[in-house]
Amino acid sequence: MLTSRTFLKRTRAGSVMKVVREHYLREDIACGAAACERCGEGEQPCEPRLEAQPSGAASSLCPAPHYLLPDTNVLLHQIDILEDPVITNVIVLQTVLQEVRKRSAPVYKRIRDVIAKPEKHFYSFTNEHHRQTYIEQEQGETSNDRNDRAIRMAVKWYDEHLKKLNNEETIQVILLTNDRSNKEKAVEEGLTAYTCEEYIKSLIANPDLVDRLASVSDEGKDIESGRIIFSEHLPLSKLQQGIKSGVYLQGTFRANRENYLEATVWVHGDAEENKEIIIQGLKNLNRAVHEDIVAVELLAKDEWVAPSSVVLQDEGQNEDDDENEEEKENILKSSINKNMLRPSGRVVGIIKRNWRPFCGMLSKSHIKEARRHLFTPADRRIPRIRIETRQASTLEGQRIIVAIDGWPRNSRYPNGHFVKNLGTAGDKETETEVLLLEHDVPHQPFSQAVLNFLPKMPWSITEEDMKVREDLRYLCVCSVDPPGCTDIDDALHCRELENGNLEAGVHIADVSHFIRPGNALDQESAKRGTTVYLCEKRIDMVPELLSSNLCSLRSNVDRLAFSCIWEMNHNAEILKTRFTKSVINSKASLTYAEAQMRIDSASMKDNITTSLRGLNKLAKLLKKRRIDNGALTLSSPEVRFHIDSETHDPIDLQTKELKETNSMVEEFMLLANISVAKKIHEEFSEHALLRKHPAPPPSNYDILVKAARSKNLEIKTDSAKALADTLDKAESPDFPYLNTLLRILATRCMMQAVYFCSGMDNDFHHYGLASPIYTHFTSPIRRYADIIVHRLLAVAIGADGTYPELTDKHKLADLCKNLNYRHKMAQYAQRASVAFHTQLFFKNKGVVNEEAYILFVRKNAIVVLIPKYGLEGTVFFEEKDKPKPKLSYNDEVPSLTVEKTTFYVFDKVKVNIVLDASNIQHQKIRMGLLEPKILESGVPNQTTELSTNNEPAKKKTKK
Amino acid sequence: MAAMELRLPVPRKVVSQGLARGSDKHLVAPGDTITTDTGYMRGHGTYMGDEKLVASVAGAVERVNKLICVKALKTRYNGEVGDIVVGRITEVQQKRWKVETNARLDSVLLLSSMNLPGGELRRRSAEDELAMRDYLQEGDLISAEVQAVFSDGAVSLHTRSLKYGKLGQGVLVQVSPSLVKRQKTHFHDLPCGASVILGNNGFIWIYPTPEQKDEEAGGFVTNLEPVPLHDREVISRLRNCILALVAQKLMLYDTSILYCYEASLPHQIKDILKPEVMQEIVLETRHRLLELEG
């Protein structure tokens, strides 16, 4: 049976085109019910997914056995409920699926996952291709109406179809729809239809589900009741028109972390000007949420604003504090420097929402028995969300997950619903869970399917392995790592050759030997992308058996390795490079300190020590050459906790110390990475996975240059070399820490280094390392990129075969995208973890007074760095209930004058640190200024915080 | 305003269903194995592949003793000595004309195999060669007989009979050679008032019946006198009848044409080509022919 769909389409050129597509209708599509004998006898029998005796939750509305059939909107908005194990035996129509796919990719993925779970008994019915359920769009019927009718048609068909079964009890099909007219029509046609709410409320045994109902109300309903705060969003068609004609600009909405009334929109496309548009004020933000794709309209030039340096938190509880908002908005506008004006705009419409479930806490309403409460997300870029729940008292003090359902025009906050309870706030487990969730780090235990691909224990190197590998067990290989490291992925050796040259080798764990392309283990690792190191926990990318045992190059055991061996002369010039799969036997696993000790010790003359000394000598030469080429040495304060072995609470905190041996290992890793990058790019010019570090735009350095100038130092930023040289020279005899501070600032000016596929880009340069080409090869245990590079290299040297995805540059580019994302998120998660532990640390410590340096000056605050803890925090000069001190901000220098004290960047101050647990969601480390004292304002009233959800510090440097 | 006739698409009727005659023939399509018995000889429309005799065209298998042929439903004309053909001059060369006869290669008419005007038999001189274009030039139609077939399948013609020669006024219809039935004579003066030459090559010439036989045939001077309307109508009707027969795949010979002509008389000439009329008159023709055979 064949029918054709004809429709008109507008082409890119703007002309109207008639499109005719075939649409086959079939007779062989099964209904999916287990009790049905007639269906599923076709050529490709599909196993029936719906239970013969549906055992869903008991419903008072419909006690008989039944299948559910949700319509598009129910699926879109109530996916949280449908995911609940209680809801089973659901028929998902193709019409619905397609619509969902068009409207929301994340929900589509979730429903697909649900359908894939056999225990959920979800069945997706291809009704659009079923002969009896397909319907044509009628004249004058909108496509939405047609889809509704198609859904009713399918329900009707199921009804009739199931009646023919030889069951004692006919199974009913219940249409779930929130659309009033659709429901009425369905009832008219004799179908059983309920709204989602009705049905869920009727589930006697599961009252808690009600909370998870998304609160979708018809927007029109309450519009009269409330004051309209926001202007209407324009429909998509108008937006597209506007974007085409240039009236509107399309971009990604990024809320400001520090100021809830400000956001920037990153305009898509290559246009030079108006790349970044500032949106200020609640009305202009117009209900856009972080990460949404929005359309903005530029404001007239005289309405342009400057990015504010004010830090503002949304503290309001009631909805009636609009006056407050205006007041706050006025703050933004005050003291504007003409030069700082940036293109500004307002959001006119949302092109695509990017809502996800958010972690956070409930701010319980002050009114007793209230069911509406505000939820404060942990991510400060996300507005607070109003939810309806009856378990507010139980949820209080708990970390919960909430999803946004909508944001009506008359509401100050978006509406949402409760999804999941994570646990008590402040609890270490819960907080870790929160920060993993917030940073989208996959952290579930490895599934059985993944574990099945692990090698069987006991494992040993086989004859076949030996045949294809070089036996390098005779070499005096050793590994140097931080103490306590169990996933050792690199080992080194160095020896003198007969011809007087030196042979240096880097041996990397051969992870790609164990993780074969395409299997579940590989897919899972690719998804995780990287191992995430939190302060007290490691989220492995590969299962522990591999990461800490089979792949880990531990001492005195035979291990498979991928070796990169150079022949060098004594000037560390490479004469020959060679790659091979090998078998090694590490002679020692050393820590940096141990290695350093061996090198320094005059008495030790053994093989390992000689080897280390050789390596160290070469590394120094290599490093010098690299620095001469313009490689940057940057600095960022890194902290290490000493963790109590029993309570797992941090007992001490210290910044990391760098030894010569650190740099030795690093030097060889860099060399190996560069050598491998060259090799794979030579072999696969189109699909080598490389890493690049773009040069930052000159404007990024503004802050650094200005700060240096205030100390009478000049920083040149026209090239990496100039930057490196001037940074080296920037010393001040009476201020030894200045250089480090400058380097910290310089780090903040940098761009993010990213993975990319060589066929998709032509700029390969690595700015920071001053290398024309670079990749990651040396840590396959903890980075997936390295596994891919291993595979590429293995193919290049003929040690392994290739596979389709490896040579598909688009797949590779997608992979890079995921890896970049995961790396970024892992970094953020790491920082967040450090921040959390810092808080725990100070919680135990009480009040601490420390020396600090000013890193940035803001309009109403200063950001300080405490070198001792590598801790960064903001000191505010305003407080709610206190009289405001007189502040004057100078953007040129930059400096901030509070009353009579002026603060410059890099000024040394003294602060006290105390943990403020008054808001359990955002436990804060408050910093108060001790020195210099500000007149007329006592200590410690200038306070604020470093909150649990740490932020990428880089963001702060933007403008 | 001239009336216009519009036709809407209708499902095609399978005519053969009406005919009771079942096909007891062995029908094959290209690639079909006819026999694996190696004792047979390979004929037209077959080839040997892997010790098997395989058909290379679609049609009916014909067996003559050990020789196996497949006769395609329609092909180009395959010349045989003695065939009557109608052809068109395409080229004048030294001592010969090239004639398009719907064969795979153009046929040849040698100057020496032609009766010169006046019917005299003499050696061809150089003057004759120079005057060739005066006798027959490109585009002229001739009737001729196959004198010989060359190894590559090309045909040599002759017009050494007064029956053959240049054709004057008339209408040419081209049909598939396989639809022309082999008969003793291919020149027919039909009782309806026109004559036809049914060329074995599928070229059919319809012309007004000449009044004096001898004068017309074999001549090289065209009679340019206007043909009376009545004759022209008969010729047109015959043409359309032949097309109808071809469309319905009925063999062409004097009787079938004549019967068809008679069957068409109730209709206007221009209507004959309408599918339903074609079907009707050809069916009638079929029945009459069957009765005749019966």
Next chain:
Amino acid sequence: MAGLELLSDEGYRVDGRRAGELRKVRARMGVFAQADGSAYIEQGNTKVLAVVYGPHEMRGSRSKALHDRALVNCQYSMATFSTGERKRRPHGDRKSSEMTLHLKQTFEAAILTQLYPRSQIDIYVQVLQADGGNYCASVNAATLATIDAGIPMRDYVCASSAGFIEDTPLADLNYVEEAAGGPQVALALLPKSDQIALLEMNSRLHEDHLDQVIEAAIKACKDIYTVLDQVVREHVHEVTTLLGE
């Protein structure tokens, strides 16, 4: 906007077919009286007309004649109205000349040209509506036209395309699937002898998948063969009955 889902998880393609299924094929032989052979084929919404003239005397320059076999002359063209957007295609548009060349290669492999030395066989193909698989439909139409013309062939030539999406080979791609830009294979097969007359691939496909895709294409070709063969047999049967010899 999410791109089109070319193969749903339930295993249906955008038009409702399963991965290995062909589009509906309709064909007719002998559509023109004047040509030696002619045929019309519809594969879904792809509609193609083919006519064959010959074998006949060489046209144009006689020097092109081959002394041991016939010359196969092909011409592929697309009607201006065949695509969604009207496009005038002057002669020698690159895609058409490529198609022309492919057709020529395909049919030189299938026609027993050595039987007709010094003559010429013309195959003209025109696409009336293009909805994917133009080459394949052209080959199939030309096969029928050649059979109709009574020109001896080794075997039928059946062609079908196959693509590879989400690790599944898809047979007989339509326009939407072609436009998605995945790898695509066009294969012309002599189905009785399993000989490949032409194999063309338009983008990179990993060799591990090649076998699967070719297998799918071969299966599709054989399915096409079944349909074409039925058309030919019906035609032959009807004509012989009518001729009634």
